[in-house]
Amino acid sequence: MLIVRSVGPKQTFNFELSTLNGKTPFAVNIELINTGSELMLGRVLNTHQQWIGRQLADLGYVVTHQVSVPDAGSDVQQAVREALSRADLVLATGGLGPTSDDITRDLVAELLGKKLREDAVALANVESFFAIRKRPMPAQTRVQALVPEGAIVLQNRHGTAPGLAIEVNPNPFRNESKASWLILLPGPPRELQPMFSEQVIPLILERFPRAGVFVSRTLKTTGLGESVVQESIAAPLKQLTDAGLEIGYCARTGEVDLRLAARGAGAEKIVLEAEQIVRQLIGRHIFGENDDQLEAVIVRLLMERRETLALAESCTGGYIANRITNVPGASAVLLAGLVTYSNDAKQMFLGVRGETLASHGAVSEPVAREMAEGARQKTGAHFAIAVTGIAGPAGGTPDKPVGTVFIALATDRHTLVLNALNRYDRETFKYVTSQQALELLRRTLLNQI
Amino acid sequence: MLIVRSVGPKQTFNFELSTLNGKTPFAVNIELINTGSELMLGRVLNTHQQWIGRQLADLGYVVTHQVSVPDAGSDVQQAVREALSRADLVLATGGLGPTSDDITRDLVAELLGKKLREDAVALANVESFFAIRKRPMPAQTRVQALVPEGAIVLQNRHGTAPGLAIEVNPNPFRNESKASWLILLPGPPRELQPMFSEQVIPLILERFPRAGVFVSRTLKTTGLGESVVQESIAAPLKQLTDAGLEIGYCARTGEVDLRLAARGAGAEKIVLEAEQIVRQLIGRHIFGENDDQLEAVIVRLLMERRETLALAESCTGGYIANRITNVPGASAVLLAGLVTYSNDAKQMFLGVRGETLASHGAVSEPVAREMAEGARQKTGAHFAIAVTGIAGPAGGTPDKPVGTVFIALATDRHTLVLNALNRYDRETFKYVTSQQALELLRRTLLNQI
Numbered sequence A, B: 001m002l003i004v005r006s007v008g009p010k011q012t013f014n015f016e017l018s019t020l021n022g023k024t025p026f027a028v029n030i031e032l033i034n035t036g037s038e039l040m041l042g043r044v045l046n047t048h049q050q051w052i053g054r055q056l057a058d059l060g061y062v063v064t065h066q067v068s069v070p071d072a073g074s075d076v077q078q079a080v081r082e083a084l085s086r087a088d089l090v091l092a093t094g095g096l097g098p099t100s101d102d103i104t105r106d107l108v109a110e111l112l113g114k115k116l117r118e119d120a121v122a123l124a125n126v127e128s129f130f131a132i133r134k135r136p137m138p139a140q141t142r143v144q145a146l147v148p149e150g151a152i153v154l155q156n157r158h159g160t161a162p163g164l165a166i167e168v169n170p171n172p173f174r175n176e177s178k179a180s181w182l183i184l185l186p187g188p189p190r191e192l193q194p195m196f197s198e199q200v201i202p203l204i205l206e207r208f209p210r211a212g213v214f215v216s217r218t219l220k221t222t223g224l225g226e227s228v229v230q231e232s233i234a235a236p237l238k239q240l241t242d243a244g245l246e247i248g249y250c251a252r253t254g255e256v257d258l259r260l261a262a263r264g265a266g267a268e269k270i271v272l273e274a275e276q277i278v279r280q281l282i283g284r285h286i287f288g289e290n291d292d293q294l295e296a297v298i299v300r301l302l303m304e305r306r307e308t309l310a311l312a313e314s315c316t317g318g319y320i321a322n323r324i325t326n327v328p329g330a331s332a333v334l335l336a337g338l339v340t341y342s343n344d345a346k347q348m349f350l351g352v353r354g355e356t357l358a359s360h361g362a363v364s365e366p367v368a369r370e371m372a373e374g375a376r377q378k379t380g381a382h383f384a385i386a387v388t389g390i391a392g393p394a395g396g397t398p399d400k401p402v403g404t405v406f407i408a409l410a411t412d413r414h415t416l417v418l419n420a421l422n423r424y425d426r427e428t429f430k431y432v433t434s435q436q437a438l439e440l441l442r443r444t445l446l447n448q449i
Helices: A047-057 A073-086 A104-112 A120-132 A141-146 A189-207 A227-231 A238-242 A267-285 A292-304 A319-325 A341-348 A355-358 A363-378 A426-445 B047-057 B074-085 B102-114 B120-132 B139-145 B189-207 B227-231 B238-242 B267-285 B295-306 B319-325 B343-350 B354-360 B365-379 B426-445
Strands: A013-015 A031-033 A064-070 A089-093 A116-118 A146-148 A153-154 A164-168 A180-185 A214-222 A246-250 A255-263 A286-289 A309-313 A334-338 A383-389 A404-410 A415-423 B012-014 B030-035 B062-068 B091-092 B116-117 B144-149 B152-154 B163-168 B179-186 B214-221 B246-252 B253-261 B286-289 B307-314 B334-340 B383-390 B405-408 B415-421
Touching: A031 A047, A031 A073, A047 A064, A047 A089, A047 A189, A064 A073, A064 A164, A064 A415, A064 B214, A073 A089, A073 A104, A073 A180, A089 A189, A104 A146, A104 A164, A104 A180, A116 A120, A120 A141, A141 A146, A146 A164, A146 B062, A146 B116, A153 A189, A164 A189, A164 A426, A164 B189, A180 A189, A227 A246, A227 A267, A238 A267, A255 A267, A292 A319, A292 A426, A309 A319, A309 A363, A309 B047, A319 A334, A319 B319, A334 A341, A334 A363, A334 B343, A341 A355, A341 A363, A341 B334, A341 B365, A355 A363, A355 B405, A363 A404, A363 A415, A363 B343, A383 A426, A404 B246, A415 A426, A426 B152, B012 B102, B030 B047, B030 B120, B030 B383, B047 B091, B047 B189, B074 B091, B074 B102, B074 B179, B091 B189, B102 B144, B102 B163, B102 B334, B116 B120, B120 B139, B120 B227, B139 B144, B144 B163, B152 B189, B163 B189, B179 B189, B214 B267, B227 B246, B227 B267, B238 B267, B253 B267, B267 B286, B295 B319, B295 B426, B307 B319, B307 B365, B319 B334, B334 B343, B334 B365, B343 B354, B343 B365, B354 B365, B365 B383, B365 B405, B365 B415, B383 B426, B405 B426, B415 B426
Parallel strands: A031 A064, A031 A089, A089 A180, A309 A334, A309 A383, B030 B062, B030 B091, B091 B179, B307 B334, B307 B383
Antiparallel strands: A013 A246, A064 B062, A116 A146, A153 A164, A164 A180, A214 A255, A214 A286, A246 A255, A334 B334, A383 A404, A404 A415, B012 B246, B116 B144, B152 B163, B163 B179, B214 B253, B214 B286, B246 B253, B383 B405, B405 B415
């Protein structure tokens, strides 16, 4: 039987500060500027900070300073000036579009005393963007083809505003006019992210080569709390940490990421040995690496085995189905998902027996079992997961408090039922419960129950 | 028939910059400092920035500058020093806990040249926190009771680290030593948020009184692009904007928020008149106010009418069911949600006819219609929504490209089918499609089709 430990909702991260202060064998000072009134007014989350920070950290670079300012002339110019006075590389997001509040391009050109000229390639990209969509090109979008003299144009495959990479050399804002790079990126994530991965990362690797090797590996675990992970591995890894291994823990609700990193000669060997030790100790709980997501791991495992899945969800209300169907190709794996909130629906679509519901209640081990077996039998899927519980805030009883959940997995051999108590707000409850259900399936597929 | 315009994924916000620069009748310069290595490494999202920014903006205050720094001594002290040199109010989050990387308290005391003394109330709170949980109090947690001389202690109802409000007067870092306030807040959201709402907001309102009234109202729309909203209302509101009305637009994928605000005498009247004009012009598209979510509006409407809903989802894969069941009390409304990915499932659970699938294909108007009518008939729900389409990235054809979707709504009177082309990545496709489906139901419930 799988024992499920609930992970608290607190998010924590411990990391060698030496890395954060850039005191590394290849100290590069990287600063991030996010422009946009919507950030200051709290209308949107700053997802760029997390995404860019993560991309760089996984390569061994660290953002040492991040600032958000409104897209007002004085604020943007002051932020760029201050960043250029400190950093080797300044990344700025937003304000490159065609509207009146997209002013970063002009402000930077003015600050650096560079003229704007129309770039033919950038213009062609704007024109083709509208041509492909059979829409007339609005006059004001032409401004996006304007580029400061000497800037490298970063093509935008998903929008009209190109990115710009400018070598500020000499850099009048910095001691001894030491050169810096300034890279301007468009605000929309679906435009920024491919541009960053395909064009900015290679530029950074070329202009700021890493002295020696940097090896980083993130192992993703579920079912263990951060402190448990830490206690299980810290001592056994002591020798390697003394030899330069950096260990980072990131605990989210229902998931703990473990980051193993090392630099310079022998880094590869250190990280490899560390991973082997960790896998020996808590391998069962490691569901993936780096950016793997549990739902994607499940879909991949089932595709490899040409096996199928059915879902019967009560308290998770379709959240598990939603996670599975976020994975491209899920249609080859998921036959059906049944969100049976009412007792009638449980009987009609899953064949749960009325007397089972009457004698044990909808939130019970026998009902979870019948839901899973019913879903499997009706769809002919190889595996069926069923979930029934009390998400809250209302509906709890003394013997079945809010957070009570029964998770069943029906296979051709047997039906497993897992009972957990997930005391969280409604949405966290759904997430943690879906993690436990998907992990139960993953362990079963790998015979690691 | 409802016409659905897709809103692009670009997130934009236009706002009177005068407000953002603090040049308001009660100009208060507010800066936010977020400390934490996890932020710099991109391990977590900076939710504090959005939450605090939003709370303040809704009261008429604006954060003019936000910065994230690692929790390393030099960085934190430099950030606080720079913020105090500019701002009337500095808010800093994180680093107040008991562990070795919780250093903000000491660094600030050192920077301000204040001694730390043990605060009896703060200590009692730490002690009772462990007493209630029948756990011994770890020695190092006692440090959280240390408070800089003269600081106001902000009680922490959900944790052990108190917040601290310090009047820096005189402020050695600022021109003419003009006084500033420095408020330190604990990092965990469930500790920070109640503390901010219950203790910090009243303090801000008292120390930085707003000259006269501030009235703000956000109207939430869907189905119109930002530019369309802007064109429809800008001119008719001209007179009111001249009289001091501030209009803010925030466009997310599938949703545009419209913020109407005014200050001083007559603010109430101006915002009220503006809302009336806006409702006359685009009222059909306004689904809620302030923090309303479309799924919550749907559940409320159905509960009021004691009516029920069934869902039949193919390409949205349970996402609509998930949104509905995120709303407490949804169980009174949602009878069942059927995620019928395979054709077999569409026939078995919804009674879609084989010949319909064969002659029109799974992604077609007739199949959407039969899915909705089947779901309604099988569950006995008053309303049934069905969705079938091509989420992509694969599966598109010349006549049915990726993004093609048919949304059907079956009622006791008729079945409406809506055809849209939502060209987005997979997850955005699911979101936009769910917005269109829920809006179709909302309009039907209000007879606004």
